[in-house]
Amino acid sequence: MLRWLHKVLALSVVIPLMALVISGSVLSVMPALDRAGAISPPADGISMAELAARTASALPGVEQIKRLSSGKVVAFHAGTDGPVATVVDPSSGEPVSTYAPSAFERWMTNLHRSFFLGDGGRMAAGAAALALLVLTLSGLQMTARRMGGWTRLLDRSRGGTMERLHADLGRLATPGLIVSTFTALVLSLTTFGVIPDGPSQAPAFPATAPNGPALPLAGIDALRGIDLSQLRKLTFPNPADPTDVFQLSTADGEGYVDPSSGELLAWQDHTLGRQIYEVIYMMHTGRGLWWVGVLLGLTALGVPVLGVSGTALWWRRRRTRAPIAANAPARTADTVILVGSEGGSTWGFARTLHAALTSNGHKVHTIAMDRVARSYSAVQRMLLLTATHGDGTAPASAGAFLERLDGNGAPSPVPFAVLGFGDRQFPQFCQFARDVDAALTRRGWTSLLPLETIDRQSPQEFARWGKSLSAVLGEDLALAHVPERPRTQALTLIERIDYGTEVQAPTCVLRFALPHSSAFARLAGRGWPQFSAGDLLAVVPPGDTLPRSYSLASSTHDGFVEICVRKHPGGLCSGQLHGLRPGDRIEAFVKPNPSFHPAAGRKPIILIGAGTGIGPLAGFIRANRGRRPVHLYFGGRDPESDFLYRREIQGWLDDRRLTSLATVFSRVSGGGYVQDRLRADAERLRTLVGAGAQVLVCGGREMAAGVKETLGELLVPAGLTPGLLKDEGRYLEDVY
Amino acid sequence: MRMKTLLAGLALTTALTVPELAMARPVTLTTTLKNYGGNGAYLALYVTDASGAYKGTLWVAGPKSKYHSHLSSWQRASGGNVAGINGITGASVGAGRTLKVTVDLADALFDAGYKLHIDVAAEDMRDSPSEVVVPLTAAGAGRPVAGRSYIQTFSYGM
Numbered sequence: 001m002l003r004w005l006h007k008v009l010a011l012s013v014v015i016p017l018m019a020l021v022i023s024g025s026v027l028s029v030m031p032a033l034d035r036a037g038a039i040s041p042p043a044d045g046i047s048m049a050e051l052a053a054r055t056a057s058a059l060p061g062v063e064q065i066k067r068l069s070s071g072k073v074v075a076f077h078a079g080t081d082g083p084v085a086t087v088v089d090p091s092s093g094e095p096v097s098t099y100a101p102s103a104f105e106r107w108m109t110n111l112h113r114s115f116f117l118g119d120g121g122r123m124a125a126g127a128a129a130l131a132l133l134v135l136t137l138s139g140l141q142m143t144a145r146r147m148g149g150w151t152r153l154l155d156r157s158r159g160g161t162m163e164r165l166h167a168d169l170g171r172l173a174t175p176g177l178i179v180s181t182f183t184a185l186v187l188s189l190t191t192f193g194v195i196p197d198g199p200s201q202a203p204a205f206p207a208t209a210p211n212g213p214a215l216p217l218a219g220i221d222a223l224r225g226i227d228l229s230q231l232r233k234l235t236f237p238n239p240a241d242p243t244d245v246f247q248l249s250t251a252d253g254e255g256y257v258d259p260s261s262g263e264l265l266a267w268q269d270h271t272l273g274r275q276i277y278e279v280i281y282m283m284h285t286g287r288g289l290w291w292v293g294v295l296l297g298l299t300a301l302g303v304p305v306l307g308v309s310g311t312a313l314w315w316r317r318r319r320t321r322a323p324i325a326a327n328a329p330a331r332t333a334d335t336v337i338l339v340g341s342e343g344g345s346t347w348g349f350a351r352t353l354h355a356a357l358t359s360n361g362h363k364v365h366t367i368a369m370d371r372v373a374r375s376y377s378a379v380q381r382m383l384l385l386t387a388t389h390g391d392g393t394a395p396a397s398a399g400a401f402l403e404r405l406d407g408n409g410a411p412s413p414v415p416f417a418v419l420g421f422g423d424r425q426f427p428q429f430c431q432f433a434r435d436v437d438a439a440l441t442r443r444g445w446t447s448l449l450p451l452e453t454i455d456r457q458s459p460q461e462f463a464r465w466g467k468s469l470s471a472v473l474g475e476d477l478a479l480a481h482v483p484e485r486p487r488t489q490a491l492t493l494i495e496r497i498d499y500g501t502e503v504q505a506p507t508c509v510l511r512f513a514l515p516h517s518s519a520f521a522r523l524a525g526r527g528w529p530q531f532s533a534g535d536l537l538a539v540v541p542p543g544d545t546l547p548r549s550y551s552l553a554s555s556t557h558d559g560f561v562e563i564c565v566r567k568h569p570g571g572l573c574s575g576q577l578h579g580l581r582p583g584d585r586i587e588a589f590v591k592p593n594p595s596f597h598p599a600a601g602r603k604p605i606i607l608i609g610a611g612t613g614i615g616p617l618a619g620f621i622r623a624n625r626g627r628r629p630v631h632l633y634f635g636g637r638d639p640e641s642d643f644l645y646r647r648e649i650q651g652w653l654d655d656r657r658l659t660s661l662a663t664v665f666s667r668v669s670g671g672g673y674v675q676d677r678l679r680a681d682a683e684r685l686r687t688l689v690g691a692g693a694q695v696l697v698c699g700g701r702e703m704a705a706g707v708k709e710t711l712g713e714l715l716v717p718a719g720l721t722p723g724l725l726k727d728e729g730r731y732l733e734d735v736y
Numbered sequence: 737m738r739m740k741t742l743l744a745g746l747a748l749t750t751a752l753t754v755p756e757l758a759m760a761r762p763v764t765l766t767t768t769l770k771n772y773g774g775n776g777a778y779l780a781l782y783v784t785d786a787s788g789a790y791k792g793t794l795w796v797a798g799p800k801s802k803y804h805s806h807l808s809s810w811q812r813a814s815g816g817n818v819a820g821i822n823g824i825t826g827a828s829v830g831a832g833r834t835l836k837v838t839v840d841l842a843d844a845l846f847d848a849g850y851k852l853h854i855d856v857a858a859e860d861m862r863d864s865p866s867e868v869v870v871p872l873t874a875a876g877a878g879r880p881v882a883g884r885s886y887i888q889t890f891s892y893g894m
Binding site for chain 2: 101110205247
């Protein structure tokens with residue numbers, strides 16, 4: 001609901017909102033510019049009587065003196081060709097320059113508050129401000145939910161680059177946007193008289209006319225007691241009208257001054273309502289508080305970025321979610337399917353289940369686990385299909401699910417069944433599914449079916465689970481899942497380098513040409529995407545539907561696609577890849593892997609890898625054109641045989657893309673594993689981590705576990721653990 | 737802009753002093769503003785008698801009453817008692833534009849010391865109370881006068 005509101009509102013007001021925030025940002029710097037042009041008044045102050053006298057002698061016939069919110073003092077007087085406004089020096093009253101309000105600023109102001117459309121436009125602008133306020137608050141609420149509650153609102157954000165950008169910028173802009181939009185709403189409502197602005201209520205014009213000749217200006221007592229800093233406006237009596245008096249308006253109130261007696265004739269303090277209105281006006285425009293204006297203007301500039309990133313997220317989500325045909329609305333659904341998916345394959349199974357249940361007459365609502373609502377009015381059962389990411393953690397679309405269960409956004413209990421998807425080769429097989437099942441059971445949810453698991457996307461196992469579900473539902477449910485073959489492109493091998501044959505670890509670095517995509521294909525989203533080292537290349541072997549993923553060792557910028565493949569005995573895909581000759585082709589596609597990329601910045605990076613795990617690490621080093629400090633730890637079997645990237649690494653050391661290299665080999669005398677090398681470098685690693693270094697580990701499971709344990713031991717004196725670093729995003733693993 | 741209004745309040749007050757009440761004629765008031773480089777101006781056109789006492793309002797350009805305090809001579813003269821301006825209020829007048837209104841004025845108002853005043857105010861600019869003050873005379877009809885700040889020319893024609 002919240003997300004729906006956020007999305008619909010954002011998409012419908014995006015254009016007027018852009019006009020508002022951009023014009024608002026431009027206007028926000030005006031008070032600062034005006035202030036820069038103002039002449040400062042004398043340090044010990046100057047009384048209004050003094051200033052009026054000096055101005056009147058410098059500019060005979062002065063009619064009015066105004067102090068603008070920028071601090072400029074402007075005198076209005078008769079010139080040779082009609083009335084003139086002149087900026088005067090507040091100390092001497094001498095003219096400084098002609099005062100001409102900026103036509104550009106007026107144009108911008110009219111765009112900002114009414115789109116040049118009069119009252120209708122003012123209403124539209126007010127409505128857009130309300131929309132932005134609702135967007136800000138709903139966005140904040142969604143962020144809190146995603147982070148796992150309001151208390152964690154300021155934690156480090158998670159997810160892909162675009163999601164983090166949207167969440168981080170949104171949180172940064174929230175205070176300013178609340179101030180801007182709230183004050184805008186108040187101003188808009190006062191314009192239309194919905195709420196009172198405490199109108200400036202001048203006291204009644206004095207009944208007693210001045211008696212006698214006017215005093216010299218410097219001798220008017222009522223003006224002598226008022227400092228320039230208090231002034232808003234002083235209007236001189238009309239010389240042609242002997243009954244006229246001074247009209248004085250200050251920060252505190254307004255009244256009349258008798259030019260012949262020099263006394264205050266009537267006075268009225270500003271009402272509280274007026275004072276509140278003036279503060280709100282100042283907070284919105286920055287007039288009189290220039291730095292607030294600049295801050296709000298900067299905040300407003302975040303809105304276009306939020307608009308673009310939000311639209312991109314919506315588009316991406318739409319593209320991945322769209323294939324759920326006939327998704328029933330949440331409020332009518334009797335069955336809710338929640339999907340935890342990393343790369344999208346679990347969605348395929350969810351679609352099959354969705355279609356089968358729908359054809360049996362159920363109303364089925366399928367969404368990502370992270371998007372689960374607090375309650376569904378007609379729900380009878382919830383089916384959770386989830387993959388597991390990396391080392392037993394939540395997949396991309398379920399990152400906040402377990403935290404949601406603990407927080408105030410927890411869904412209400414309904415009968416449920418969890419189906420886990422994974423690969424039995426991993427020790428943490430379906431761990432996240434197990435965690436979800438246990439968490440729901442702990443919270444007293446009724447289990448429809450015991451937890452089941454599907455190994456390597458087996459359609460047979462899925463059909464078997466469908467039978468169990470049929471039994472529980474008391475109806476015939478046929479789950480015939482045909483895995484969808486992702487859209488692949490042909491890659492042509494241009495080079496291969498072989499290593500490790502002598503040490504029974506045949507490994508090759510395969511370099512493919514970057515496929516050429518037509519401009520149309522790129523526009524239609526079918527081209528070869530942008531990728532960087534650490535993303536995954538999914539290779540679909542001929543005669544099979546299941547893609548195998550390899551970490552990319554290159555980025556788009558390098559102009560080629562490179563992976564590092566170890567040949568496994570009996571491995572179908574690795575065997576085929578090892579059989580490739582230059583000119584041969586494979587079918588493949590790119591899978592983004594945002595959770596394994598170095599963080600931006602200049603902080604040092606520690607790369608730890610063994611065997612083919614060096615692939616993405618080599619890609620990171622190759623991409624390090626900014627020469628930030630990068631330290632590589634590499635473990636192999638024998639430097640003469642499987643020292644992958646040996647030649648390139650030497651080159652990177654020479655051109656300082658790589659700061660230091662530490663290698664260790666297991667099959668040479670006095671050799672060891674990469675953990676041993678880390679232990680030997682304990683002091684140095686502690687220093688680097690203390691300086692904010694990020695650690696990226698890539699390799700086999702055992703090696704990654706060993707590295708984690710070793711680092712855990714050697715970071716004890718620093719009071720740190722890999723777990724703590726992980727929470728800060730400073731310990732990333734890519735394990736296979 | 738062309739408007740036809742019966743000046744009810746003014747007719748009533750003059751009825752007390754002037755027997756030729758029934759003799760009224762349409763008078764066109766034409767006000768052309770200078771290009772003063774600001775947003776649309778608020779104007780009040782009103783009449784005072786020979787002693788300077790307020791007699792009635794002919795036209796108010798600018799609908800939002802919260803800004804009427806900027807038309808200060810008019811507000812002061814009328815004592816803020818301008819409740820009857822409902823039918824004689826129109827849009828504000830843009831810089832360089834012309835306001836043309838036609839009102840029925842009693843013959844007795846001419847050549848009897850009555851004066852027509854115009855107050856002008858524009859946003860973020862100086863208020864100009866009594867920008868124009870012209871005696872209502874038969875001879876003055878059709879003769880343009882300039883204002884102090886905002887009004888290029890003003891004339892009334894019978």
